[in-house]
Amino acid sequence: xxxxxxxxxxxxxxxxxxxxxxxxxxxxxxxxxxxxxxxxxxxxxxxxxxxxxxxxxxxxxxxxxxxxxxxxxxxxxxxxxxxxxxxxxxxxxxx
Numbered sequence: 001x002x003x004x005x006x007x008x009x010x011x012x013x014x015x016x017x018x019x020x021x022x023x024x025x026x027x028x029x030x031x032x033x034x035x036x037x038x039x040x041x042x043x044x045x046x047x048x049x050x051x052x053x054x055x056x057x058x059x060x061x062x063x064x065x066x067x068x069x070x071x072x073x074x075x076x077x078x079x080x081x082x083x084x085x086x087x088x089x090x091x092x093x094x095x
Contacts, residue, residue: 007032
């Protein structure tokens with residue numbers, strides 16, 4: 001997040017960003033995204049919709065577990081479980 005802001009808002013320093021709360025830093029990231037959009041518009045560059053996505057690994061793991069549980073609960077008898085390595089290989093997901 002800090003690198004994204006520093007690359008866009010040249011007046012900010014790493015020390016300044018270190019002093020911000022997480023919410024304040026997130027607001028700076030949103031501002032940096034808007035600055036990129038404005039610069040692209042001024043230079044007549046097609047918008048690339050640059051955004052910074054923050055992914056929580058614990059949340060992603062929880063989503064994966066929920067997906068597996070739903071699949072395993074709704075599968076018919078004899079069907080492969082969600083994490084069956086042979087089924088994943090057959091579907092091309094195990095590469």
